[in-house]
Amino acid sequence: MKPLWDIFCSVVDNYGDIGVTWRLARQLVAEHGQAVRLWVDDLHSLARLCPEVDPDVAQQVQRGVEVRRWALPWQPVEPGDVVIEAFACHLPGEFAAAMTAKSRPPLWLNLEYLSAEDWVGGCHGLPSFQSNGLQKFFFFPGFTSETGGLLREQGLIERRRAFQADPAAQAAFLQSIGVQRRPGARLISLFAYENAALGSWLEALAAGTQPTQLLVPEGRVLRDLERWLSTCGLAAHDQYKRGALHVQVIPFVEQDAYDRLLWCCDFNAVRGEDSFVRAQWAGRPMLWHIYRQEENAHWLKLDAFLALYRKALPPAAGEALGALWHAWNAEEDMGPAWQGLQREWQVLAEHAEHWCREQAAQTDIAARLVLFYTNWL
């Protein structure tokens, strides 16, 4: 019998929660032969990432994963062998009670948020005593061997490199989303939350000496783009030219297509957690729009990652990258920081590949979870 994993995902906002859990569920099935039930309280969000999902069907199998609507009132179900509550969501009370009633209760894991902060390594894998008598274990993704690692499918880096070495494959992919690469132009993808700094970045790109082709998937940042373009109602396939900048809105694409988009681009602006990690696997320079938190806790996380990422960078390149990321997240003038980055472009491009190689040498989350379960048994 395959071990059965129950993964619970409560979609709070955006696509980070569902993006991570959907990836993990698929990987556990495809690479580790596990059976997975993915409980999602908003199937519409999942349908954006996996168009085959029918949001009106409460139980369906997609890519080997049993997708279940997490609906209330909760209908009794026998818990599996491993239960994951993703991103500190709360399990249904009845389900938690059913866990304690099993003759052998399941392994209970809380899959936490990704952070590069030092304390994460000290908390990863620790038990948590619960009032129902069970132990829950905290599983922290991260960038060091003391953490749970990052989501990365087998062969991902090899597939990416082959794709990046194949201009025809790139052109075919871009064409499939309505994009024709403009000769001589630098290709940039932009996936971000609302950001008042966007206008200043676009100004810098438009005034630049090098042509830029900017691809913007449909999403929250379009309102800022509309403001800068003095237009409204932007939709997929709309295109505008301002100076050296050619902007094109592209459709919101599912996960595998988004990977290929990142692989095609020379520079990727990403946000949150899932796209942030995927941009690292793309091996290209990037700009991270971090999820804003109360009491500015996100700055500690941003700087913790920068500290790790810049460790092997020459100071000038590290400072240029830090200045850009800080300007973007503080929503300040991006012009000077973008200019500064141009001088370090080559170094940053090489470093992105180096960082990817370094991170890919570590065991990925899914493999570590399976190992954690095996050891727990």
Place this chain on the structure above:
Amino acid sequence: MKTAQEFRAGQVAIINGAPWVIQKAEFNKSGRNAAVVKMKLKNLLNGSATETVFKADDKLEPVILERKEVTYSYFADPLYVFMDADFNQYEIEKDDLEGVLTFIEDGMTDVCEAVFYNDKVISVELPTTIVREIVYTEPSVRGDTSGKVMKTARLKNGAELQVSAFCEIGDSIEIDTRTGEYKSRVKA
């Protein structure tokens, strides 16, 4: 019931029916406004120790403990000895002082609170604010009086912490014992 983030070192919670003293509690924001508390715990029934982590809003049952005012007296390896107003002495092990050990030093006059469980001292709590003298730090940075630029300073017992750049050797500083952080320089 109290949330995990409300517990401090030295306090006791009932977990799975057993009393555990919290020797150390570290609060960290994990993501999207969620937080976790890592705790070092000691079982008061069998002395076993463990590390654990809770969501900051997990509920735990607190134990109301007897407390008594004491002052630090001396260190008799491996025990720290405190004394109450009636000159009764109370010995406590280093591990049970982990949360405050950084600020224990000879000659300190702070009025502390010894915490008892079944007539045995299980921890000692310092006042929220204490004053300590800097015995070494790099020279002051001229011109900076904002207090935002920080540097490392060493206290009498060898503990180090970050202080404002304008602090000097011999200065007395206020420290928040809940966070272990420098609060301000004490004006002479």
